[in-house]
Amino acid sequence: MSVTDVTLDPDVSGCHHYTRAMVRWEPGTAARLYEAALELFATRGFEQTTAAEIAAAVGVTERTFFRHFADKREVLFGGQRMLVEAFLAGVDAAPGDAAPLQVVASALRSAAEAFPDERRSHSRKRQTVIDRNPALQERERHKLAGLAATLGEALRARGVAEPAATLAAQSAMSVFGIAFAQWISAGEERSMGEIAADVLRELSVVTSAG
Amino acid sequence: MSVTDVTLDPDVSGCHHYTRAMVRWEPGTAARLYEAALELFATRGFEQTTAAEIAAAVGVTERTFFRHFADKREVLFGGQRMLVEAFLAGVDAAPGDAAPLQVVASALRSAAEAFPDERRSHSRKRQTVIDRNPALQERERHKLAGLAATLGEALRARGVAEPAATLAAQSAMSVFGIAFAQWISAGEERSMGEIAADVLRELSVVTSAG
DNA sequence: GTCTATAGTGCGATAGAC
DNA sequence: GTCTATCGCACTATAGAC
Numbered sequence: 001m002s003v004t005d006v007t008l009d010p011d012v013s014g015c016h017h018y019t020r021a022m023v024r025w026e027p028g029t030a031a032r033l034y035e036a037a038l039e040l041f042a043t044r045g046f047e048q049t050t051a052a053e054i055a056a057a058v059g060v061t062e063r064t065f066f067r068h069f070a071d072k073r074e075v076l077f078g079g080q081r082m083l084v085e086a087f088l089a090g091v092d093a094a095p096g097d098a099a100p101l102q103v104v105a106s107a108l109r110s111a112a113e114a115f116p117d118e119r120r121s122h123s124r125k126r127q128t129v130i131d132r133n134p135a136l137q138e139r140e141r142h143k144l145a146g147l148a149a150t151l152g153e154a155l156r157a158r159g160v161a162e163p164a165a166t167l168a169a170q171s172a173m174s175v176f177g178i179a180f181a182q183w184i185s186a187g188e189e190r191s192m193g194e195i196a197a198d199v200l201r202e203l204s205v206v207t208s209a210g
Numbered sequence: 211m212s213v214t215d216v217t218l219d220p221d222v223s224g225c226h227h228y229t230r231a232m233v234r235w236e237p238g239t240a241a242r243l244y245e246a247a248l249e250l251f252a253t254r255g256f257e258q259t260t261a262a263e264i265a266a267a268v269g270v271t272e273r274t275f276f277r278h279f280a281d282k283r284e285v286l287f288g289g290q291r292m293l294v295e296a297f298l299a300g301v302d303a304a305p306g307d308a309a310p311l312q313v314v315a316s317a318l319r320s321a322a323e324a325f326p327d328e329r330r331s332h333s334r335k336r337q338t339v340i341d342r343n344p345a346l347q348e349r350e351r352h353k354l355a356g357l358a359a360t361l362g363e364a365l366r367a368r369g370v371a372e373p374a375a376t377l378a379a380q381s382a383m384s385v386f387g388i389a390f391a392q393w394i395s396a397g398e399e400r401s402m403g404e405i406a407a408d409v410l411r412e413l414s415v416v417t418s419a420g
Numbered sequence: 421g422t423c424t425a426t427a428g429t430g431c432g433a434t435a436g437a438c
Numbered sequence: 439g440t441c442t443a444t445c446g447c448a449c450t451a452t453a454g455a456c
Contacts, residue, residue: 029443029444050425050426050427051426051427051428052426060444060445061444061445061446062427062428063428063429063444063445063446063447064443064444064445066427066428066429067443067444070428071427071428072426072427072428100416101416101417101418101419134352137352137355138348138349138351138352139348141348141351141352141355142344142347142348142351145347145351163388163392163409163412164412164415164416166384166388167384167385167388167409167412167413167416167417168416168417170380170384170387170388171381171384171413171416171417174376174377174380174381174384175377177380178373178376178377182373199373199377201419202373202374202377203377203381203417204417204418204419205374206310206311206374206377206378206381207311207377207378207381207413207414207417207418208311208414208417208418208419209311209411209414209418210309210311260450260451260452261451261452261453262451271421272452273421273422276452276453276454280453281452281453282451282452421456422455422456423454423455423456424453424454424455424456425452425453425454425455426451426452426453426454427450427451427452427453428449428450428451428452429448429449429450429451430447430448430449430450431446431447431448431449432445432446432447433444433445433446434443434444434445434446435442435443435444435445436441436442436443436444437440437441437442437443438439438440438441438442
């Protein structure tokens with residue numbers, strides 16, 4: 001039972017060799033960590049992959065991994081910044097006198113451009129990893145909620161009052177989430193833009209008082 | 211400090227199936243851990259409070275804490291079960307031929323009953339703790355997302371098709387969240403039920419096409 | 421009830437870029 | 439000299455296994 005044979009000693013190999021003599025670190029470390037993490041998560045599972053393994057796969061230490069990402073989950077969500085910017089660009093593109101729903105429609109059209117058909121396969125792989133782990137689902141919801149908050153802020157900046165701004169922003173996220181799930185579902189061939197527009201129309205029908 | 215100002219969720223864990231003769235420790239351990247945790251989180255902060263400290267505050271071991279709650283955050287979210295049941299009861303209370311939006315309205319009325327005015331002060335305190343910690347916000351969103359999924363399932367069971375069922379369920383959660391935030395905001399005196407009804411009406415206005 | 425692995429932090433040192 | 443990315447190491451807390 002004794003586990004005294006723990007050869008945890010991290011530095012038995014002595015000094016670290018830098019094969020590229022003059023270059024201590026390659027650029028794009030975060031991006032390479034993302035690629036390695038997605039690959040390891042997909043094959044081995046999220047829980048079964050340690051931060052140290054991901055780091056080792058790209059030739060850095062565990063400590064460096066945590067300098068790039070606040071926690072292990074975060075490695076999969078760095079790209080969300082582009083999505084936020086796409087939504088905001090869509091808000092800006094809407095005419096100044098557009099109703100909140102029209103602004104949302106414009107934001108969704110802009111966001112959909114970040115999901116061209118070539119990316120569908122990669123998105124499916126990433127989502128498979130997320131769908132298999134509750135902790136990753138939590139983080140995804142957190143990111144989407146942050147995006148909704150940012151969208152709501154942009155609407156208020158255009159003069160939309162509360163609670164309309166928050167309702168419109170959260171409705172946009174619901175539509176986006178449902179459309180994305182449909183976009184990556186098996187056999188689906190319509191573009192993200194087409195699907196999102198359809199779901200948005202359905203929202204109007206469902207919520208119309210009558 | 212006193213146990214009398216708590217109208218809190220009795221039986222947080224829902225696992226008290228033994229008879230008095232079998233009781234070796236005080237019953238309601240989960241509920242007392244919840245109280246102690248809320249107090250410590252409020253004064254010291256979530257991160258700065260260890261599970262061992264919460265356990266010590268009610269006279270049990272750290273190991274016991276983790277038998278009651280899967281992780282440290284979970285101690286604040288055990289009571290959500292009642293909320294789920296309130297929503298589902300509201301769905302069941304709606305007439306069989308009601309439109310999705312009417313079913314949602316019924317669910318919101320039922321859920322609002324779980325937030326009587328006497329509880330407003332306690333809800334404010336709990337929310338202050340959650341608002342100060344991202345990890346707790348993530349867990350809250352996870353719980354609410356689970357509730358949305360359950361609601362969507364209940365709607366599909368009534369024959370509502372996709373994506374209408376998911377849209378209606380997520381809209382219900384948006385309305386609930388916005389109404390709750392308003393209910394606990396400073397100076398607010400309207401009941402949760404009144405506020406939720408108003409926000410739901412506003413949703414219809416915002417999402418109406420045209 | 422004890423023991424262990426993993427997540428995640430704090431800090432001083434180092435190497436290259438500016 | 440400063441700035442930034444990195445290493446290396448000691449450390450705590452969580453969570454789960456035995």
